Amino acid sequence: xxxxxxxxxxxxxxxxxxxxxLLYLKQAGSKGEKAALLRRKVExxxxxxxxxxxxxxxxxxxxxxxxxxxxxxxxxxxxSPRCHGQK
Numbered sequence: 001x002x003x004x005x006x007x008x009x010x011x012x013x014x015x016x017x018x019x020x021x022l023l024y025l026k027q028a029g030s031k032g033e034k035a036a037l038l039r040r041k042v043e044x045x046x047x048x049x050x051x052x053x054x055x056x057x058x059x060x061x062x063x064x065x066x067x068x069x070x071x072x073x074x075x076x077x078x079x080s081p082r083c084h085g086q087k
Contacts, residue, residue: 017042017050021058035059 020042025033039055 014046017046017054018058018062020045021055021062 021038024038024041035055039050039052042055043049
């Protein structure tokens with residue numbers, strides 16, 4: 001089970017999708033990650049399907065917390081996720 005920085009998980013507890021996205025973006029580093037791949041990783045970890053718009057909406061909300069560019073690949077920059085590829 002991955003360690004999710006913002007959450008102390010109790011055995012059997014499920015991390016939030018937001019925390020999983022942040023974890024996977026940190027792991028991806030500067031190359032970023034496609035939303036579709038993030039969705040597959042989250043679904044695999046949770047062992048259930050999520051709505052196809054969940055990852056995109058989560059990335060959008062995270063981008064509003066720290067306004068960055070939104071584009072094709074999600075990246076983890078400084079202390080918040082961002083997307084690049086669009087001016």
